[in-house]
Amino acid sequence: MPRYRIPDDEQVAAALERVIATKREVDSQRKLKRFVEKELQGEEVFRIGEVRVRHVAIDSGIIDLKIICRESGKTRSMAKCPVCTARLKRVRNMTVWGGTVTLGYHCERCGYWTGIKHRIPVRYVFTRRG
């Protein structure tokens, strides 16, 4: 039975940097995960989850993340970012009656945003910054 190793964050970040330096753009999270695993592979076989690759990419500061979403019918309030788990900021507007109304939510960490009808992330595009 093959044995897999779990890379640490520094190994993943270094592999990501090499992948994005040569590819410039990777148009799905699954592909990015495969490239990173391939980059890490030496005498040992590494395994890493797609969500973890996304989180390291967001933290790296060298990758622009494009989030492609579909709209869902859900309208309940949202606290956590579905992309990076950071706390979402409420986007509000003043009403003519002097109150405020929530228009949607925004994530300062990864750039995700949604209106009152939730936008559900379905695909990610990772591009080298600069």
Ligand SMILES: [Zn+2]
């Ligand atoms: Zn986020």
